[in-house]
Amino acid sequence: MKTTALTTLVIMVTLSLAASPAVGQDGETREDELRARRAEKAKQLENERQGTVERVLVGLEQNRLLERLFSPPEGFYPRIGTVTAGSGFSLGVGYRQPRLFGERAVFSASALGSFQKYWVLDTRLLAPRLANEAAEVEVYAQRSSWPEEAFYGIGPDTPGRVHTNYSLENTLFGGSGAVKAGRLFSVGGRVEHMNVRAGRGRSERIPTIG
Numbered sequence: 001m002k003t004t005a006l007t008t009l010v011i012m013v014t015l016s017l018a019a020s021p022a023v024g025q026d027g028e029t030r031e032d033e034l035r036a037r038r039a040e041k042a043k044q045l046e047n048e049r050q051g052t053v054e055r056v057l058v059g060l061e062q063n064r065l066l067e068r069l070f071s072p073p074e075g076f077y078p079r080i081g082t083v084t085a086g087s088g089f090s091l092g093v094g095y096r097q098p099r100l101f102g103e104r105a106v107f108s109a110s111a112l113g114s115f116q117k118y119w120v121l122d123t124r125l126l127a128p129r130l131a132n133e134a135a136e137v138e139v140y141a142q143r144s145s146w147p148e149e150a151f152y153g154i155g156p157d158t159p160g161r162v163h164t165n166y167s168l169e170n171t172l173f174g175g176s177g178a179v180k181a182g183r184l185f186s187v188g189g190r191v192e193h194m195n196v197r198a199g200r201g202r203s204e205r206i207p208t209i210g
Contacts, residue, residue, distance in 0.1 A: 074098055079112050084146055087118035104129055117202070120144040134180045141173040147202040151209060165201030166209040170194065 079092035092112030100107050105127040113119035124140035146168045153162040171194070178188030201208035 079110055081112065083112055083114055083118040083120050083144065086148075086150070087146070088114045088116045090114040090118065100125075101127075117147050118145065131179075135178065137175070137177045139173075139175040142170070143172075144170045146170075148206075149201070150206070163206055164209050165203045165206045167199045167201055169197045169199070171197075 074096055077094050077096070079090075079094050081090055082088065083090050090112050091114075092110060094110035095108065097107045105125060107123075107125050109121075109123040111119070111121050120142065121144070122140070122142040124138060126136070126138045128136040130136060148165050149168050151164045151166055152158060172192065174190060174192030176188060176190040178186045180186045198209075
């Protein structure tokens, strides 16, 4: 009887010890499963958000909407940017006609201006396939006005309080040409004329030069 009782006791203890971890493992398994589900759901939501952005970007790229809007092959298009450093946000319009003279020439022109009264106009005419595509010629012109350019003196020893402004108007026109001298080489040149005119600055807050 003692032997049987001892054996029974050992079996009960063994079953008890074997059953206890099983309960703990089941709880941990459920908690791990819930945690994994939450992580998977969060990851899925993040992927959905990224997927929406990616789909929009891919759609824009595939349909070339930005290129068609800001750099179309032909016709009018908007211009956004700056005329020069410090000119502020600038808006304008451009025009491109690539089929002049039987598609032998490309004409383009644009105008860009800022709320600080900076502006630039430019135009050019390019004939890239002359003489059976052996030569190209380009003529261009540009006119710009920068009314409030800052000037802090000359040299590093100029006092910081020396701050004036001036206006600058540029007129540029020129032309270039090139002739192919084989499959890998071409010979060309460029001629330009620039007229620069500096005057009194138009700022009401900063003293002007002159």
